[in-house]
Amino acid sequence: MIEMVVCDLDGTLLDQENRVSKENREALKQAATQGMEICLASGRMQLELDKVSEELDLAVHGVSQNGSFVQTKNGEQLHQSTFSTEVALDLFDQTQESGLFTIVCFEDVLWTPDKHPYFEVVQERMFVPILVMTNIREHLKKKPPSKFSFLGEMDHCIRLKKALDRYFSEHIQTFISDKDCLDVVPSGVSKGNGLFVLTQHLGIQPDKVMCFGDAFNDISMFQRFPTYSYAMVHADEAVQNAANDTISSVAEAVKGVLNS
Numbered sequence: 001m002i003e004m005v006v007c008d009l010d011g012t013l014l015d016q017e018n019r020v021s022k023e024n025r026e027a028l029k030q031a032a033t034q035g036m037e038i039c040l041a042s043g044r045m046q047l048e049l050d051k052v053s054e055e056l057d058l059a060v061h062g063v064s065q066n067g068s069f070v071q072t073k074n075g076e077q078l079h080q081s082t083f084s085t086e087v088a089l090d091l092f093d094q095t096q097e098s099g100l101f102t103i104v105c106f107e108d109v110l111w112t113p114d115k116h117p118y119f120e121v122v123q124e125r126m127f128v129p130i131l132v133m134t135n136i137r138e139h140l141k142k143k144p145p146s147k148f149s150f151l152g153e154m155d156h157c158i159r160l161k162k163a164l165d166r167y168f169s170e171h172i173q174t175f176i177s178d179k180d181c182l183d184v185v186p187s188g189v190s191k192g193n194g195l196f197v198l199t200q201h202l203g204i205q206p207d208k209v210m211c212f213g214d215a216f217n218d219i220s221m222f223q224r225f226p227t228y229s230y231a232m233v234h235a236d237e238a239v240q241n242a243a244n245d246t247i248s249s250v251a252e253a254v255k256g257v258l259n260s
Contacts, residue, residue, distance in 0.1 A: 002208060002228065003036060003205075003209070004199065004202070004208065004209045005028065005036055005037070005210050005211075005212075005250075006040075006209060006212065007028075007211075007212050008041055008042060008212060008213035008221075009040060009042040009052060010042070010044075010215075011234070012212050012214050012232055013052070013250055020052065023251040027258075028254065029057070030258055031257075031258060032058050034258065037061060037073070037202065038060045038061070039060060039062065039198065040052055040061070040062050040063070041063040041213075041221060042063070042066075043066045043178075043181075043183050045064055045065060045107070045108065045110070046107070046108075047127070047128050048064075048126070048127040059074075061198055063194040063195050065105060065147045066147065066175060066185050066189060066194075067190045067191045067192070067193050067194030068081045068146040068147055068185055069081075069146065070198050072198070072201070078197050078198060078201055079194060080107070080146070081189045083144045083172075084171075089137065089141065090168075091148060091172070091184065092104070092137055092140060092148075095148070095150065095164075098150060099156060100151060100152040100156055100157065100182075101150070101151040102149070102150055103150075104140070105146055105147035106143065109128075109131065110128060110129070111132075111133040111139075112130050113132075113136050115132055118152055122151055147183060147184065148184040149177075149182070150182045151180050152180060153180070154180060157181065157182040158176070158182075161182050171186075172185065172187055173187055175190075176217075177216065177217040178215060191217060191218060191220050191221045192220030192221045192222075192223055192224035193224070195209070195211070206227065207228075210230070210253065211230070212230045212232070212253070213230075213235075213239070213243075214231060214232035214239065215236075216239060218231070218239065222242045222244070228244065230243055230247040230253050231245075231247075232246070232247065232248070233246050233247065233248050
């Protein structure tokens with residue numbers, strides 16, 4: 001029997017208006033009623049996961065910022081990861097000429113060094129405000145971030161990803177997490193690792209977990225929890241190949257399990 005359902009947000013649980021469809025909402029509520037734990041796993045902050053939890057009207061576990069933070073549905077924090085001050089400052093300095101829109105992410109706030117032309121495009125799809133902080137570098141000396149996001153043309157994101165992977169080697173993890181987004185987190189951080197921490201805490205075995213995603217940052221979940229891993233039909237071929245199956249909606253698979 002499935003004991004936990006884990007959903008990525010953008011492109012998976014959320015629709016193009018960043019809402020949860022009635023079908024997906026009802027399927028997750030039915031799963032919860034039958035005793036299954038519900039978890040949201042996203043590159044977004046926990047504050048944003050909380051807003052989706054409110055829309056679902058369910059208490060849910062959270063793996064946020066690609067696994068930088070892990071929180072139970074009761075609000076207990078099980079894990080957090082941040083960059084070292086040295087790596088954070090170097091990463092900030094090395095990316096200032098990238099031309100991409102930069103977001104520096106902390107546990108509960110998003111900062112950007114300037115109001116980039118792409119600012120409004122990104123802000124529209126966020127559930128929390130992005131704050132312009134012109135002296136971010138000085139703040140990084142006192143408060144290390146948990147994630148950097150770079151947004152813009154995909155070829156620019158890929159080019160930056162390759163450069164950062166070469167330069168920082170073992171100090172970072174990089175993921176293409178959306179059609180226009182490169183996420184950078186501390187080494188060892190991933191949705192799969194974060195979800196493993198949560199399932200260990202709850203005593204849930206990997207073959208009792210059903211997980212859904214559509215992007216490269218979801219592959220680690222599929223690898224850690226392969227038995228009931230589902231990639232969305234619109235996902236990149238490499239993402240689909242990493243999952244056990246493809247699906248058109250979260251509700252389709254969840255209802256299939258509930259009715260079996």
